[in-house]
Amino acid sequence: MDPVTRRTFLQTTAAAATTLALPSLGKGWYALAGGAEAAYFEKEFGITDALCRKVLAQALGKGGDFAELYFEHTVSNWLGLEDGKVNRAFGQVDLGVGIRTVAGDQIGYGFTQQLDEASMLAAAATAATIASGSATTPAAALAWGKVGSFYPLDRLLSEVPLEPKVQLVQTLNERCFAGSKLIAKVTAQLHDQQKRILIVTSDGVKVEDLQPRVYLQATVVAEKDGKRERAGWNYGGRRSLSFFTPEVVADIARQATDRALIMFEAVPAPAGEVPVVLGPGVTGVLLHEAIGHGMEADFNRKGMSTYATMLGRKVAEPFVTILDDGTVPELLGAINVDDEGTPGQRTVLVDKGILTSYMHDRISARHYKVKPTGNGRRQSYQHYIQPRMRNTYMLAGPSTPEELIRQAGTGIYVQDVANGEVKIGEGDFAFYVSQGRMIQGGKLGAPIKDINIMGNGPKMLANTIGVANDFEFARQGTGACGKGGQGVPVGFGQPTILVKSLTVGGVKA
Amino acid sequence: MNKDMREIAAGAIKIATDAGAWAAAADITSRRRVEIGYRERKPETIKESSTRDLQLSLYVDGRYSAQGTSDLRPAALKRFVTDAVAATRLIAPDPMRTLPDPKYYQGRVERDLGLVDPAYSSWTAADRHAWAKTLEAACLARGKDRLVSVSTQVSDSHVDHLRLASNGFEGVEESTFYQAVLRVTAQDQGDRRPNGFNFAVAMSRKALPSPEEIGAVAADRTLALLGAKKIKTETLPIIIENRGVDRVIGSLLEAMSGRAVQQKQSFLADKKGQRIASELLTLVDDPFVPGGLGSSLFDGEGMTAKRRVMIDAGVLKELWVSWYYSRKLGCEPTSGGSFNLLIPPGKRSVAEIMKDLGRGILITDFIGGNSNSTTGDASVGISGQLFDKGQIAHPVSEMNIAGNTLAFWSNLVEVANDPWLYGGDRYPSLVFKDVVVAGV
Numbered sequence: 049m050d051p052v053t054r055r056t057f058l059q060t061t062a063a064a065a066t067t068l069a070l071p072s073l074g075k076g077w078y079a080l081a082g083g084a085e086a087a088y089f090e091k092e093f094g095i096t097d098a099l100c101r102k103v104l105a106q107a108l109g110k111g112g113d114f115a116e117l118y119f120e121h122t123v124s125n126w127l128g129l130e131d132g133k134v135n136r137a138f139g140q141v142d143l144g145v146g147i148r149t150v151a152g153d154q155i156g157y158g159f160t161q162q163l164d165e166a167s168m169l170a171a172a173a174t175a176a177t178i179a180s181g182s183a184t185t186p187a188a189a190l191a192w193g194k195v196g197s198f199y200p201l202d203r204l205l206s207e208v209p210l211e212p213k214v215q216l217v218q219t220l221n222e223r224c225f226a227g228s229k230l231i232a233k234v235t236a237q238l239h240d241q242q243k244r245i246l247i248v249t250s251d252g253v254k255v256e257d258l259q260p261r262v263y264l265q266a267t268v269v270a271e272k273d274g275k276r277e278r279a280g281w282n283y284g285g286r287r288s289l290s291f292f293t294p295e296v297v298a299d300i301a302r303q304a305t306d307r308a309l310i311m312f313e314a315v316p317a318p319a320g321e322v323p324v325v326l327g328p329g330v331t332g333v334l335l336h337e338a339i340g341h342g343m344e345a346d347f348n349r350k351g352m353s354t355y356a357t358m359l360g361r362k363v364a365e366p367f368v369t370i371l372d373d374g375t376v377p378e379l380l381g382a383i384n385v386d387d388e389g390t391p392g393q394r395t396v397l398v399d400k401g402i403l404t405s406y407m408h409d410r411i412s413a414r415h416y417k418v419k420p421t422g423n424g425r426r427q428s429y430q431h432y433i434q435p436r437m438r439n440t441y442m443l444a445g446p447s448t449p450e451e452l453i454r455q456a457g458t459g460i461y462v463q464d465v466a467n468g469e470v471k472i473g474e475g476d477f478a479f480y481v482s483q484g485r486m487i488q489g490g491k492l493g494a495p496i497k498d499i500n501i502m503g504n505g506p507k508m509l510a511n512t513i514g515v516a517n518d519f520e521f522a523r524q525g526t527g528a529c530g531k532g533g534q535g536v537p538v539g540f541g542q543p544t545i546l547v548k549s550l551t552v553g554g555v556k557a
Numbered sequence: 558m559n560k561d562m563r564e565i566a567a568g569a570i571k572i573a574t575d576a577g578a579w580a581a582a583a584d585i586t587s588r589r590r591v592e593i594g595y596r597e598r599k600p601e602t603i604k605e606s607s608t609r610d611l612q613l614s615l616y617v618d619g620r621y622s623a624q625g626t627s628d629l630r631p632a633a634l635k636r637f638v639t640d641a642v643a644a645t646r647l648i649a650p651d652p653m654r655t656l657p658d659p660k661y662y663q664g665r666v667e668r669d670l671g672l673v674d675p676a677y678s679s680w681t682a683a684d685r686h687a688w689a690k691t692l693e694a695a696c697l698a699r700g701k702d703r704l705v706s707v708s709t710q711v712s713d714s715h716v717d718h719l720r721l722a723s724n725g726f727e728g729v730e731e732s733t734f735y736q737a738v739l740r741v742t743a744q745d746q747g748d749r750r751p752n753g754f755n756f757a758v759a760m761s762r763k764a765l766p767s768p769e770e771i772g773a774v775a776a777d778r779t780l781a782l783l784g785a786k787k788i789k790t791e792t793l794p795i796i797i798e799n800r801g802v803d804r805v806i807g808s809l810l811e812a813m814s815g816r817a818v819q820q821k822q823s824f825l826a827d828k829k830g831q832r833i834a835s836e837l838l839t840l841v842d843d844p845f846v847p848g849g850l851g852s853s854l855f856d857g858e859g860m861t862a863k864r865r866v867m868i869d870a871g872v873l874k875e876l877w878v879s880w881y882y883s884r885k886l887g888c889e890p891t892s893g894g895s896f897n898l899l900i901p902p903g904k905r906s907v908a909e910i911m912k913d914l915g916r917g918i919l920i921t922d923f924i925g926g927n928s929n930s931t932t933g934d935a936s937v938g939i940s941g942q943l944f945d946k947g948q949i950a951h952p953v954s955e956m957n958i959a960g961n962t963l964a965f966w967s968n969l970v971e972v973a974n975d976p977w978l979y980g981g982d983r984y985p986s987l988v989f990k991d992v993v994v995a996g997v
Binding site for chain 2 (some may be wrong): 130134142157175210214275277321352354358430468475480497499553554
């Protein structure tokens, strides 16, 4: 057991190149943008402006710069298939409010699962203990703030009946078995989550959002000549369940079975430093670990990050531009508004090779005297805000993937990444390659699997010597990032890139 | 015990059975937690909470679902349970899914597992602040101006848990829990700022090291990372420090579950009774360790806890098999998960072993990595200390070890005498020979 929570991907599954485009975005009938359609928490739980102001006043009862209330009502469902039948269902309802008082860089936090006045005032009194001055007063009136609309739904997830969901999982199972006679076992699951939040700040802003999340996943085990291999695949995001068309379901099954079958051909990977080509899509986990976490402003404010004194410096070649973006429609890291009321937006981390901006929440933005970038996020009402990534990706460059593979000569091609981790201060990072290829003579060779690849963030950026024109977002629905004991959904994207050298953790000395 | 907990659990089961459920079980957990963080000699965070959550397992017309909620208002709970029973009817039947046979509830001997600190109620806000301040001060005193940042966190919890099942199980557990954590950053050459940490967890305050010691060790562990280098790829003996063993033994444990075996996702599926590791590896699952973080009289389904030798001198003796997977596999259940895992300590200290080995790497931390329980393939990044001629030479980082789990564990050549007592499972440092450590 390791209670020291570090920055680790919890459960990204593998992904790779597909030619499917993002579905076109219609303006859903259900889009919360503040104003007339909002006020879910007032209707359902009697949360009025007057009550919020009273609780905020209590939270600022001993002073402090600002306070906020974060109401959450989340309904999550899982349907699981094992041994041919959808024979297990799991559900979870979370309801509560978190109350934060901020004094400088100090945070007081209380939360309660009871949304009555007395319980909320008690939680606010806990938050207030961080300050020790005289009371400050919240804004006299509350007004709806602006939020984006990056994940309109054609139907609320809570209104989709169980039967078609069961059918979806059942069909996925059949598709997997139909894919090959070598498939011995299939497990599949459908997850859907509907998170409703109301944020009320002592500055007088209130915003509501409805954050959907879905994924459909298959894991298959194949048997051949007494050997077994396992692989999985999923798609998802902040989408309606109608996203899972028969074609998408078939694609999930095909991706999972193809990956399991090719592993029988895998050869041992080398150990040591070699050129590495990262294929498009989910390999963006590399950016998340190598630079993303190190650019979260709290680590820099405290001097904990290797990037703490690098702002404005050239860190990469001019063809490298890296963004963190809450506005990519339907991607897992999309947010209409962050969890402290700042509207969803995009932030350029590296602009044509120059390190340009950290990712900020309100506390770090004040410290650096800049505007918050909309990166203030939290796992739930039980957690306080930290600067966190959203969708992190690198823009396309001038090369072709084939050119980069040729340029690598002898090395490793990374196709699917399962998880990663970084040490913020050293900048050392690792990511786990569930599947890839050898590169020999400038061409893709035999498959490889289950290898950890390591590098150092600033060195990796400087050593990114080629970026291709095949940019792609990962469309997985399971990407979760862990930091300080909190998990939040995040997304990735990347074109094919060539890194001059990384340490490959293979077995051949 | 929160006195209405039993009432809520029994009430939820009654609503379920009234709505037509054949059987039901309820777990209700009440938790109070306080957390204080310090940085720059002032509080950075203060957080306090009380939560109460209900988890229900429902068995309806041969079908199964599990549902959780924190909304325990009577009307809301009634609607929640009734809806859950109705929804369960819509999924496929699973004849293997039932509550455990009540015979597995029997034989429980009530005894004090030392899970409640009698001094917990006298632990005040002032005590928490004093601890956090002392941790920070001790770390700063040791590390001085070489440290860039020191964050400390002290937290404690009091937990009540009750499980009730409609076929006669009732069990309660009360526990307290203290944790101290430091995250430390030091300035190295250039832009490198090694992050070190130290932590200790225990069920009673007396079982923790002093805050002075925890803080000083945090500084020492961080300063030991300064000047880390990557060396050439080399086949070496490695010593995995006691507190890091949980990270490498995971690839073995994952394959030892009944579910992994039944789903053909375990490389140990047909290995029960066979040698799977060096004869130096004995792994015991002991539910009755006094003050052990995983100590309990029953498992998650209420089955009576038993001490089990899982691996005996390298031979796989047992798997963790829950009631459900025991029925699917047609074997006896053991327990759905582990309690406290122990590897009996050896005779020599890490320093003595290093002297004997001459050259190798003492691994003190890991990065990334994963394993494949179907095949046993594993790969993980490491950092630690290179030792040469029996003496620490310099720190290493950004290196990697990889291989097949079975081959790796057959190369276990010594178990040290130093089980670490301040985390969950209690492992001593372990020594492996002939490991390819990937570097430059």
